[in-house]
Amino acid sequence: MVDDDLIEMHDRSVYFILPGQLRYHVDSQTESWILAVNASFLQEGLRLKLNEHYYGKKPVPLSQKKAERFTQCMRFLAEDLQHPLYKFSGLAVRKGLIDVISGMITEEYAVGTSDRQGEHSRFAAITREFKELLLNNFKKMKKPAEYADALSLSTPYLNQVIKASTGFNVSFWIQKMIMNEARVLLSASLKPIKEIAHELGYTDQAYFSRLFSRTQKISPQGYRLIKQAQLPWTGKKNKKTLFSG
Known part of the structure; x- marks a missing residue:
């Protein structure tokens, strides 16, 4: 589960999530690495x-050869974290392995996009800049005009570009980012709803609650009660988790 979405990974595949997204493991029928x-x-x-590739991203299948290389790198990193052999250059070795692994994952998501982008x-370029701007500023920038100004574009033109590229307009993506973060905060914290509203850039808690209720079809408090009752916060024995940093 990632936020409110069930993500199913089949055979050999990779998937990534961004900082702040709520993730928990449901079930594995095979070995998996995190x-x-x-x-x-x-x-x-x-x-x-x-x-x-944050918008609409899905698990990406791997060939058997790529999966074997990926597994070798993950095992190397796991072994070094558990039983370090390198003292002076240990951090550099781990950083190098992270570069290799993240590079392989990025390659799978990026493959083919350069050719498709040639004509448009x-x-x-505008869509890429908008996505980066949105990810970093959605808590304080709530209006399409603010993004258009930041990108030195007119609001109608920015809407035209984003809708042509993603199928949805700027307002849709702003609201989606805010609601995604709101769901994470309601599920994973005990912060008062007023504090969550302020953290998301709303000084009026009542307005935030109405917005959440209208878009999510449930009140913030109702959503919190349901999700916190569902979250298992446990994993399977065959799931390996590596923490680097």
């Missing part, structure tokens, strides 16, 4: 490319 890494450890180019490179 690498939890501080975003600052990722190369800037890889991080930006992964951010481009202007739209692709």
Whole structure:
């Protein structure tokens, strides 16, 4: 489960989530690996490319050869974390392994996009800039005009570009980001709803509650009660989790 979405991974595949997304493990029928890494450890180019695929991303299948290489790198990292052999260069070795693993994952998401973007490179560039801006500013920038101004574009043109690229307009994505974060905060914390509203940029708790209720078809408090009763916060024995950073 990632936020409110059930993600099913079949055969050999990879999947990534962003910082702040709520994740918990439901079930595994095979061996799986999880690498939890501080975003600052990722190369800037890889991080930006992964951010481009945040919208509508799905698990990506791997060939058997790529899956074997991926598993070898993960096992190497796991062994080094559990039984370090490198003293002077230990951090560099781990950083190198993280670069390799994140590079392989990014490659799977990025493959083929350059060719498809050729014909619409202007739209692709604007959409990429909008996504990055939204990810970093959705708590304080709530209006399409604010994003258009930041990108030195007119609001109608920005809406045209984003709808052509993603199928939805700017307002849809702003609201989606806010509601995603709201659901995470309601599920994973005991913060008062008023505090959550302020954290998301709303000084009026009543307005935030009405917005949440209208878009999610349930009140913030009702959603919290349901989700906190559902979250298991447990994993399976055959799930390996690596924490680096």
